[in-house]
Amino acid sequence: xxxxxxxxxxxxxxxxxxIEDQLENSIDQSVLDIIRQVKEAGDRAxxxxxxxxxxIKLDDFTVTKDEFAEARDRVSPAFVPALEQxxxxxxxxxxxxxxQSWIDSSIPGIVLGQQVTPLERVGIYIPGGKAAYxxxxxxxxxxxxxxxxxxxxxxxxxxxNGKVNPHILVAAEKAGADTVxxxxxxxxxxxxxxxxxxxxxxxxxxGPGNAYVARAKxxxxxxxxxxxxxxxxxxxIVADDTAPADFVAADLLSQAEHDEAAxxxxxxxxxxxxxxxxxxxxxxxxxxxxxEIITKSVQxxxxxxxxxxxxxxxxxxxxxxPEHLQLMIENPIEKLGYIKNAGAxxxxxxxxxxxxxxxxxxxHTLPTNGTAAFSSPLGVYDFMKKSSVIQYDKQSLLNxxxxxxxxxTTEKLTAHAQAIQIRKEDDSNxxx
Amino acid sequence: xxxxxxxxxxxxxxxxxxIEDQLENSIDQSVLDIIRQVKEAGDRAxxxxxxxxxxIKLDDFTVTKDEFAEARDRVSPAFVPALEQxxxxxxxxxxxxxxQSWIDSSIPGIVLGQQVTPLERVGIYIPGGKAAYxxxxxxxxxxxxxxxxxxxxxxxxxxxNGKVNPHILVAAEKAGADTVxxxxxxxxxxxxxxxxxxxxxxxxxxGPGNAYVARAKxxxxxxxxxxxxxxxxxxxIVADDTAPADFVAADLLSQAEHDEAAxxxxxxxxxxxxxxxxxxxxxxxxxxxxxEIITKSVQxxxxxxxxxxxxxxxxxxxxxxPEHLQLMIENPIEKLGYIKNAGAxxxxxxxxxxxxxxxxxxxHTLPTNGTAAFSSPLGVYDFMKKSSVIQYDKQSLLNxxxxxxxxxTTEKLTAHAQAIQIRKEDDSNxxx
Numbered sequence: 001x002x003x004x005x006x007x008x009x010x011x012x013x014x015x016x017x018x019i020e021d022q023l024e025n026s027i028d029q030s031v032l033d034i035i036r037q038v039k040e041a042g043d044r045a046x047x048x049x050x051x052x053x054x055x056i057k058l059d060d061f062t063v064t065k066d067e068f069a070e071a072r073d074r075v076s077p078a079f080v081p082a083l084e085q086x087x088x089x090x091x092x093x094x095x096x097x098x099x100q101s102w103i104d105s106s107i108p109g110i111v112l113g114q115q116v117t118p119l120e121r122v123g124i125y126i127p128g129g130k131a132a133y134x135x136x137x138x139x140x141x142x143x144x145x146x147x148x149x150x151x152x153x154x155x156x157x158x159x160x161n162g163k164v165n166p167h168i169l170v171a172a173e174k175a176g177a178d179t180v181x182x183x184x185x186x187x188x189x190x191x192x193x194x195x196x197x198x199x200x201x202x203x204x205x206x207g208p209g210n211a212y213v214a215r216a217k218x219x220x221x222x223x224x225x226x227x228x229x230x231x232x233x234x235x236x237i238v239a240d241d242t243a244p245a246d247f248v249a250a251d252l253l254s255q256a257e258h259d260e261a262a263x264x265x266x267x268x269x270x271x272x273x274x275x276x277x278x279x280x281x282x283x284x285x286x287x288x289x290x291x292e293i294i295t296k297s298v299q300x301x302x303x304x305x306x307x308x309x310x311x312x313x314x315x316x317x318x319x320x321x322p323e324h325l326q327l328m329i330e331n332p333i334e335k336l337g338y339i340k341n342a343g344a345x346x347x348x349x350x351x352x353x354x355x356x357x358x359x360x361x362x363x364h365t366l367p368t369n370g371t372a373a374f375s376s377p378l379g380v381y382d383f384m385k386k387s388s389v390i391q392y393d394k395q396s397l398l399n400x401x402x403x404x405x406x407x408x409t410t411e412k413l414t415a416h417a418q419a420i421q422i423r424k425e426d427d428s429n430x431x432x
Numbered sequence: 433x434x435x436x437x438x439x440x441x442x443x444x445x446x447x448x449x450x451i452e453d454q455l456e457n458s459i460d461q462s463v464l465d466i467i468r469q470v471k472e473a474g475d476r477a478x479x480x481x482x483x484x485x486x487x488i489k490l491d492d493f494t495v496t497k498d499e500f501a502e503a504r505d506r507v508s509p510a511f512v513p514a515l516e517q518x519x520x521x522x523x524x525x526x527x528x529x530x531x532q533s534w535i536d537s538s539i540p541g542i543v544l545g546q547q548v549t550p551l552e553r554v555g556i557y558i559p560g561g562k563a564a565y566x567x568x569x570x571x572x573x574x575x576x577x578x579x580x581x582x583x584x585x586x587x588x589x590x591x592x593n594g595k596v597n598p599h600i601l602v603a604a605e606k607a608g609a610d611t612v613x614x615x616x617x618x619x620x621x622x623x624x625x626x627x628x629x630x631x632x633x634x635x636x637x638x639g640p641g642n643a644y645v646a647r648a649k650x651x652x653x654x655x656x657x658x659x660x661x662x663x664x665x666x667x668x669i670v671a672d673d674t675a676p677a678d679f680v681a682a683d684l685l686s687q688a689e690h691d692e693a694a695x696x697x698x699x700x701x702x703x704x705x706x707x708x709x710x711x712x713x714x715x716x717x718x719x720x721x722x723x724e725i726i727t728k729s730v731q732x733x734x735x736x737x738x739x740x741x742x743x744x745x746x747x748x749x750x751x752x753x754p755e756h757l758q759l760m761i762e763n764p765i766e767k768l769g770y771i772k773n774a775g776a777x778x779x780x781x782x783x784x785x786x787x788x789x790x791x792x793x794x795x796h797t798l799p800t801n802g803t804a805a806f807s808s809p810l811g812v813y814d815f816m817k818k819s820s821v822i823q824y825d826k827q828s829l830l831n832x833x834x835x836x837x838x839x840x841t842t843e844k845l846t847a848h849a850q851a852i853q854i855r856k857e858d859d860s861n862x863x864x
Contacts, residue, residue, distance in 0.1 A: 093544055391764070419679075
């Protein structure tokens with residue numbers, strides 16, 4: 001962990017903001033080439049790209065009923081109840097996010113409203129690769145399901161044997177996904193965005209992925225909606241003297257194990273507490289399976305920030321806008337109002353990030369890389385859209401004629417003014 | 433207007449979906465070059481680009497108090513009350529969109545919630561060019577203001593004399609914008625996204641613009657949030673025999689006058705009604721100031737779709753997912769539930785699009801080009817973001833240990849499991 005003071009944090013801000021230059025991305029050319037191939041040649045391109053990148057020749061991308069059954073047999077008996085417990089909690093939390101349509105008829109003659117309806121077709125990307133994340137399947141499919149999305153499809157890369165990780169399939173089935181396709185990488189994103197002979201074009205793509213998937217999502221954005229561009233993820237723990245150093249250390253390390261670009265940050269105002277946490281991190285790291293990744297992540301990105309007090313700590317946390325913020329302080333809920341920017345806020349010593357990643361209920365798909373300052377966790381609202389509703393009766397419309405005519409002519413949109421005037425003239429003629 | 437049947441509409445769909453290839457856009461190179469210049473050289477680059485594109489050398493981009501005062505003197509006396517009436521209605525509607533934070537403590541020992549907070553800094557792009565749109569200023573600034581955004585800045589291109597259109601300035605002041613900068617084009621988007629010596633980096637950019645502005649927004653997306661990528665806009669009117677042909681015609685033409693790429697579509701199931709509307713369009717077009725634009729838009733993009741009945745009409749309307757949908761039919765509100773995809777839905781003969789553009793209250797920034805199938809009108813929700821809140825007490829966390837451990841080890845994230853286990857061990861040690 002790098003140690004710096006609050007003053008050093010603030011003064012280092014400008015240089016530390018030098019993020020990857022989005023405009024020079026060297027993988028864009030291959031991503032664009034993949035998208036172009038899939039757009040032009042559909043399934044045939046997906047086939048050949050799957051052969052090229054996943055090393056497997058597939059006759060059919062669609063996971064069959066038999067493959068789902070086989071997956072159920074392959075997972076451990078303890079896996080299913082754990083998954084169901086998570087599903088129950090995730091469902092419960094996300095149901096509270098369902099928004100209602102509303103109508104306002106409080107002004108006689110005028111009805112205004114907002115109609116909220118689900119998207120019809122959604123595609124979810126689930127990474128395969130070294131580890132498979134069934135929890136991510138739940139976190140994406142359940143909100144879409146609650147929103148009322150009719151068609152929820154998953155794409156995920158095939159393993160070298162042409163199968164999909166069984167935990168992903170069991171989670172997909174439990175969560176209620178309609179179809180799983182064995183397609184990975186930028187070719188999956190292109191297939192979802194433009195459609196192929198097998199795959200229906202979707203309206204929105206969600207789910208995490210590697211750099212190719214992320215860039216492909218950025219490129220198809222506009223053609224379809226996307227959830228967010230996920231960057232390196234981070235945890236920021238604000239710890240006072242009441243936080244057990246071993247808990248803080250374990251939570252920092254749990255974030256660090258995600259990958260070498262993950263960032264564990266700890267903000268404290270007691271040097272001794274920082275030292276105790278650092279020692280605990282060293283002790284625990286040696287015992288962990290993913291020691292190598294953790295060590296790199298901690299050395300490269302880890303930071304202790306030593307500040308004056310809790311209030312400076314919260315200022316810095318807001319400035320970082322972390323994906324995960326743990327307030328391991330006394331009476332943390334009293335301080336909730338000070339927190340402006342964070343994907344998820346974990347309060348107290350018994351609410352570690354890992355609880356939120358799997359079980360608590362809120363979504364674990366969170367804005368990363370400081371984007372929590374302007375983005376939200378994935379939610380039911382991501383799978384619904386709104387339409388405004390306007391109904392004026394004749395007299396209400398006639399009351400607006402002068403004001404609309406004035407504004408429309410100011411904007412030189414005289415046909416707009418005419419659309420209002422013609423109704424006034426019609427009324428005058430009727431009365432004459 | 434092109435005439436086609438419902439069957440022809442459905443069968444022509446595939447070819448008509450061939451949209452502009454986003455990947456080959458020829459203006460990208462110049463947009464990227466502009467962004468790079470502004471990112472590297474800040475104000476100096478903005479200065480030189482403004483000189484180059486707007487033909488004016490400015491010492492200071494910031495609109496002064498004197499310029500605001502001058503603008504107030506220059507607008508017509510009828511403009512201000514019309515603007516105020518619009519502001520009142522827009523404010524009233526958008527206040528209903530304010531979302532509340534919530535907390536759920538119904539399970540003893542567990543507190544879950546969703547905290548909703550405003551963005552801090554927002555930039556709004558307002559086009560200059562041939563016409564200036566003060567209504568767009570209201571439609572962007574008011575929702576941001578209601579959300580509670582602290583800093584709302586506007587960028588808009590300077591006129592050749594170095595001034596800003598006075599109606600834009602008066603609207604900016606009335607709506608409550610904090611600062612107006614005289615910067616246009618891709619350089620304005622770059623300045624808002626990356627910041628310069630004068631301009632604070634914002635968190636989100638909203639507002640319409642030409643192709644350069646739209647591409648620049650796409651490129652900076654991820655660095656900042658953006659509202660949407662606006663495409664050619666459209667109106668779709670579903671008209672039964674009760675709809676006055678002259679009203680329908682006037683509304684189609686009001687959309688057509690926006691620009692030559694605008695699309696007026698009318699769906700009917702009575703040939704005579706279509707003919708009457710067509711005749712009215714011809715009669716009225718000849719009387720309109722923007723006859724030339726309207727004629728081109730109508731000839732190039734206008735469509736009558738002759739269907740079997742109202743239900744096929746609504747199916748096609750959902751498939752088009754128009755920006756504006758007018759249901760000029762009997763008892764239109766009874767049919768609201770059939771409408772799934774539309775930016776704004778206008779019911780009856782006295783709710784023309786022009787009413788919504790200026791006065792009714794709902795936002796006139798709507799998803800275009802079919803994106804209403806997955807996007808919403810601009811709203812207060814675009815200027816707020818959510819944070820999840822999680823607090824478990826000790827016993828509640830201990831109850832989850834087995835399930836989390838099972839899921840985390842399945843995902844090979846053993847440090848996640850360890851962050852939970854260490855709390856269990858601590859408890860066991862305390863009891864021992």
